[in-house]
Amino acid sequence: MSISKIQTEFATQDLQFISIHASGAVIESDNKLIQFKKQDFLQQFHPFFEIISSFFEEGKKHMSFKCVYINGRIFDIDIVDNDTEKGVVILREGTAFYNRLQEIAQKRNESLVFNEVLEFKNEILKEKEEFKDRFIGNFSHELRNPLTLITAFSSMLLKSDLNVEQESLIESIVSQSHRIKEIIDDIVDLSILKRKTISLEQKQFDFYNLLEDLRINHQTRAQEKGTQLLIQCDPTVPKIMMGDERRISQVMSNLLEHALHFSEGKEVKLEILDNQRRANKISLTIQVHCVTGIIPQKFKNDNTTIPKDKNNINASNLGLSITEELLRLMDGSLSSTSNEEGHSLIQAKVKLFVPFRVSETPVAIKKVRNELKLSQKINVIIAEDYGVAQLTAVKVLVSSGNFATEVYSDPKDLLEAVQHKEYDVILMASSISQIDAIELLGMIREFGNNHNSKIPAIALSTKSKPEELKEYSKAGFKDVIKKPYTDDEVLSTIYKRLNLKKFK
Amino acid sequence: MISKKIVIVGHFGVGKSSLIKRFVEDVFIDDYKVTIGVHILKKTVKTSDKEINLIIWDTEGAESVEELLPAYLLGTHGFIFVCDVTRPKTFENLQEQLDLLSTFNKLAPILTVGNKSDLLPKGTIHEAKEAMPFLDVLTSAKDGKNVQRLFEKMAKLIIS
Ligand SMILES: Nc1nc2c(ncn2[C@@H]2O[C@H](COP(=O)(O)OP(=O)(O)OP(=O)(O)O)[C@@H](O)[C@H]2O)c(=O)[nH]1
Ligand SMILES: [Mg+2]
Numbered sequence: 058m059s060i061s062k063i064q065t066e067f068a069t070q071d072l073q074f075i076s077i078h079a080s081g082a083v084i085e086s087d088n089k090l091i092q093f094k095k096q097d098f099l100q101q102f103h104p105f106f107e108i109i110s111s112f113f114e115e116g117k118k119h120m121s122f123k124c125v126y127i128n129g130r131i132f133d134i135d136i137v138d139n140d141t142e143k144g145v146v147i148l149r150e151g152t153a154f155y156n157r158l159q160e161i162a163q164k165r166n167e168s169l170v171f172n173e174v175l176e177f178k179n180e181i182l183k184e185k186e187e188f189k190d191r192f193i194g195n196f197s198h199e200l201r202n203p204l205t206l207i208t209a210f211s212s213m214l215l216k217s218d219l220n221v222e223q224e225s226l227i228e229s230i231v232s233q234s235h236r237i238k239e240i241i242d243d244i245v246d247l248s249i250l251k252r253k254t255i256s257l258e259q260k261q262f263d264f265y266n267l268l269e270d271l272r273i274n275h276q277t278r279a280q281e282k283g284t285q286l287l288i289q290c291d292p293t294v295p296k297i298m299m300g301d302e303r304r305i306s307q308v309m310s311n312l313l314e315h316a317l318h319f320s321e322g323k324e325v326k327l328e329i330l331d332n333q334r335r336a337n338k339i340s341l342t343i344q345v346h347c348v349t350g351i352i353p354q355k356f357k358n359d360n361t362t363i364p365k366d367k368n369n370i371n372a373s374n375l376g377l378s379i380t381e382e383l384l385r386l387m388d389g390s391l392s393s394t395s396n397e398e399g400h401s402l403i404q405a406k407v408k409l410f411v412p413f414r415v416s417e418t419p420v421a422i423k424k425v426r427n428e429l430k431l432s433q434k435i436n437v438i439i440a441e442d443y444g445v446a447q448l449t450a451v452k453v454l455v456s457s458g459n460f461a462t463e464v465y466s467d468p469k470d471l472l473e474a475v476q477h478k479e480y481d482v483i484l485m486a487s488s489i490s491q492i493d494a495i496e497l498l499g500m501i502r503e504f505g506n507n508h509n510s511k512i513p514a515i516a517l518s519t520k521s522k523p524e525e526l527k528e529y530s531k532a533g534f535k536d537v538i539k540k541p542y543t544d545d546e547v548l549s550t551i552y553k554r555l556n557l558k559k560f561k
Numbered sequence: 562m563i564s565k566k567i568v569i570v571g572h573f574g575v576g577k578s579s580l581i582k583r584f585v586e587d588v589f590i591d592d593y594k595v596t597i598g599v600h601i602l603k604k605t606v607k608t609s610d611k612e613i614n615l616i617i618w619d620t621e622g623a624e625s626v627e628e629l630l631p632a633y634l635l636g637t638h639g640f641i642f643v644c645d646v647t648r649p650k651t652f653e654n655l656q657e658q659l660d661l662l663s664t665f666n667k668l669a670p671i672l673t674v675g676n677k678s679d680l681l682p683k684g685t686i687h688e689a690k691e692a693m694p695f696l697d698v699l700t701s702a703k704d705g706k707n708v709q710r711l712f713e714k715m716a717k718l719i720i721s
Binding site: 100103104105107108110111112115120121122123124125126131155158159162163166167169170173174177 | 564566573574593594595597598599600601602603614616621622630632633635636647648649650651
């Protein structure tokens with residue numbers, strides 16, 4: 058074979074030349090790749106060739122197409138003008154090459170699309186979370202004002218002359234409104250915990266003191282139910298440990314609450330077991346047994362961990378959901394077992410640290426001044442635009458006999474008052490007629506007369522998240538009283554924040 | 562019978578091939594087979610009085626029309642720009658893309674399509690339409706919603 062023959066053979070191996078008429082009819086074809094007969098219409102073979110008509114209509118000289126699928130094979134196709142009303146179609150087969158390319162594109166696109174969808178889903182989740190937080194915020198805000206009135210007034214009523222029957226009625230109101238307050242706090246807590254914005258403390262604390270506090274706090278509740286409360290702690294559990302004392306106390310308290318709530322038996326027992334110790338790490342099991350007639354629905358037929366169905370949270374096991382979230386944050390876990398007779402055991406596993414060196418911790422002193430009688434009245438402004446809340450604050454203050462109150466629900470009137478009169482303290486709701494308390498305090502500082510520009514301010518807030526409370530102190534509020542409050546809380550906070558010598 | 566060239570463009574994975582498969586063969590395949598280059602299919606549609614052959618060019622997915630070979634787009638009678646309603650990225654710079662398409666044939670009508678409407682939460686179709694006013698049609702290649710109508714609408718636009 059001559060070299061030129063070999064040359065053309067190899068150069069045209071994957072090529073086919075078809076000369077055509079402008080109508081798409083085949084004039085001549087070398088049929089190296091696809092078999093055509095003279096007078097076949099290419100567009101009948103495959104719709105790609107419909108392009109031929111516009112090629113001639115638009116008077117093109119040359120068009121080049123890459124990677125065109127024709128009946129299961131893949132070609133690069135050129136159309137070249139050749140004489141009037143005639144042309145040449147050149148097919149170059151690239152099936153193997155393009156199939157390889159397709160595999161690469163497949164991998165790339167799949168991961169790109171996957172990431173985009175994921176991104177979008179996260180976006181939606183975030184929006185939902187934000188909506189939920191706003192909803193919970195509003196909902197707790199709406200509940201706190203009426204609840205404040207109930208707690209404060211019933212606590213005041215209890216101090217008046219009542220017969221036994223009346224007293225027990227009011228006591229139930231007090232305890233039930235306390236329960237509602239706990240539920241609201243729990244709901245807000247849970248929404249924070251879920252977002253994990255909460256931070257844990259790592260401080261030294263006295264575990265035995267904590268157990269003692271726990272016993273005192275739940276004793277009364279147990280007595281009311283006719284149940285005996287037992288707290289047992291392995292003697293090997295160290296007295297001083299490191300961790301988030303408040304959260305651990307919350308965990309134990311929730312377990313006890315839960316056990317007390319469902320217990321109809323003679324005793325409720327909280328046990329603390331020392332599992333193991335490695336270096337300065339200690340792992341504890343905190344468990345409650347309850348002898349109960351009722352098994353909470355959530356735990357029926359459940360021998361493993363708490364089910365993940367969070368849609369079904371009701372008030373009584375809301376506490377447990379919170380406990381579970383808290384433990385999760387502390388790398389612990391919560392599980393429960395129950396048997397046919399309704400005996401159940403709830404176990405919390407938690408890891409704490411044992412400090413190498415025990416440092417002296419100052420003891421916190423709690424002081425409450427109650428039956429205080431002042432000879433001079435304290436002039437207080439109540440800035441609050443919500444009727445029920447105004448009434449509550451006024452009644453609580455006036456009934457102590459120590460206050461002269463003025464209520465403002467319009468920021469304009471309030472600003473006028475601080476220009477002309479002198480006051481001793483201001484109690485301010487989170488917002489008054491759309492103006493935020495923090496902003497309003499700034500305006501009082503700016504526009505009030507000399508005396509009032511330094512007036513101590515106390516916020517009466519329906520907010521309860523730590524970062525929100527921090528905002529108040531940053532803005533210059535001396536203290537924050539969280540709604541719902543009791544009469545004693547309001548009075549003692551005001552007394553604490555004022556120089557009382559002036560009024561004696 | 563007259564033949565008209567329609568080109569379908571849009572980001573990868575928005576369902577271009579699936580829409581055509583639904584229209585031409587009335588089937589849907591859940592697996593994603595990435596298109597490279599172009600696939601050309603044909604289907605005859607009947608508008609009020611005429612029958613026309615739609616020659617449908619299914620192009621490979623691209624983030625911009627600029628990435629496509631100009632030869633694919635030449636001599637086009639109508640463009641369909643497909644987005645995926647669950648992926649905002651696929652309609653981020655829509656207007657710019659439509660302008661680019663117009664440069665190939667100023668007279669060719671363009672329909673913008675939001676595909677995968679079946680993935681929208683139930684009862685939010687109306688909301689979605691309001692949120693994405695730049696879309697002409699919401700379709701689902703999966704359940705076939707509006708697919709036929711889309712191509713018929715295009716056919717009508719082309720012959721009028
Ligand atoms: N749920 C749903 N999925 C769809 C729909 N249309 C397409 N899909 C899926 O989306 C994926 C991509 O579909 P294709 O039709 O291949 O997308 P394409 O736009 O042709 O993709 P490229 O060729 O890469 O540009 C496949 O897994 C399809 O099953 C739809 O209407 N609803
Ligand atoms: Mg495709």
